[in-house]
Ligand SMILES: NC(=O)c1ccc[n+]([C@@H]2O[C@H](COP(=O)([O-])OP(=O)(O)OC[C@H]3O[C@@H](n4cnc5c(N)ncnc54)[C@H](O)[C@@H]3O)[C@@H](O)[C@H]2O)c1
């Protein structure tokens with residue numbers, strides 16, 4: 001069977017208007033797919049030139065397919081079942097700056113390029129003290145971006161609207177801060193720094209769409225249905241939300257909402273972020289260790305399991321929603337929509353995929369809620385402490401773990417003395433940036449939950465759901 005190529009579609013190409021750092025599943029299933037929707041409605045007439053942020057990437061594979069790939073949307077949206085396959089043609093080309101640095105810098109020449117969008121994973125937005133402008137290219141993503149912006153400034157051209165999608169808090173501010181740090185360290189001058197601040201807009205943004213990526217489990221069936229081979233197919237849920245903190249003019253520059261996409265341009269994205277990180281990512285992170293310890297494999301398995309779906313319900317209703325400072329009715333409706341998305345029968349979202357870096361995820365997604373709950377109710381949230389005990393059990397290392405070496409080493413050492421593992425882990429400041437052993441009752445509660453877990457994750461969960469251990 002032939003590889004996907006331009007003969008399989010009406011390959012309408014548009015001028016490059018967006019520079020996109022990152023060519024991963026998420027960008028292809030989220031950003032480029034949205035550019036395509038705008039183009040189809042005649043609202044944008046633009047394409048993306050993609051820059052590989054690291055030397056290894058998908059540039060060559062995309063080139064072999066004439067920069068085309070298929071987005072498969074599978075799920076239920078507004079009570080409608082959606083199973084669609086669409087060839088996306090909004091990636092115009094991919095530049096690998098490690099092979100062709102000049103073409104990368106030449107992007108600065110093009111006045112039609114006015115928007116920069118990135119997703120380089122949470123690891124991508126970082127300052128590397130030994131990065132250098134004489135590296136061709138600079139190693140880090142912000143270093144590469146600084147080099148491009150410096151070239152644009154030298155050419156006395158207009159700046160960019162820069163929208164990072166990395167899932168880190170205040171991502172636009174963080175990226176700007178690092179670019180300014182490089183500008184300072186590399187001696188790029190006060191005029192450049194002023195131009196950076198006044199002529200460029202760094203927008204914070206929040207993305208939401210579950211994109212599990214290549215549908216390995218049904219690739220054969222899909223290929224025979226589609227009639228071509230596509231190594232870059234991306235499976236995603238139909239739901240999407242993109243909240244961008246930026247000027248109102250962005251709605252014209254990128255008319256996403258006009259194209260009917262669920263994109264919000266606002267001057268304060270905080271409530272959207274709180275809601276999503278705590279009510280969607282939080283339950284994901286809570287279900288992972290307990291679910292895996294009980295032998296479940298996917299988010300759907302969790303939602304179809306009587307005990308575990310009750311766990312998710314109760315966690316959301318009793319331990320998360322009451323401590324979020326947002327309108328409760330809106331939170332309830334968001335929680336219901338998240339549960340529907342978790343139940344998506346067409347998407348196989350592996351718990352092991354979510355398990356990556358679970359400790360930092362617990363810290364960002366659940367710990368602030370646990371602390372607030374304790375402050376407000378003067379007791380601890382029982383399901384969250386069980387999830388925390390599950391995390392500690394999980395990090396004993398009986399399962400393959402993916403986390404920072406420092407985190408893995410700290411747990412390995414603490415588990416050498418099981419009787420003190422909880423205080424040892426909680427008092428480790430480098431893990432939590434605070435001394436969790438000082439939180440009233442937490443050590444005792446989690447130690448009790450660890451003992452419960454010795455009977456098995458499901459049995460422990462059932463005990464907690466019956467309210468027995470804290471009655
Ligand atoms: N997949 C999802 O459901 C989903 C949903 C929302 C947000 N996200 C976020 O998107 C990110 C990417 O997910 P994905 O599914 O596209 O992954 P992916 O592995 O398909 O793509 C990763 C991309 O990041 C780049 N990258 C990796 N390490 C880097 C580094 N150290 N520096 C610079 N660039 C680097 C790669 O070149 C690639 O372009 C994740 O961090 C995730 O938090 C994913």
Ligand SMILES: O=P(O)(O)OC[C@@H](O)[C@@H](O)[C@H](O)[C@H](O)CO
Pocket residue numbers: 167207208209210211280281284285353354356
């Ligand atoms: O992507 P991660 O690994 O940071 O987190 C795992 C999931 O919680 C996450 O991918 C969600 O599915 C996504 O954030 C939904 O928009």
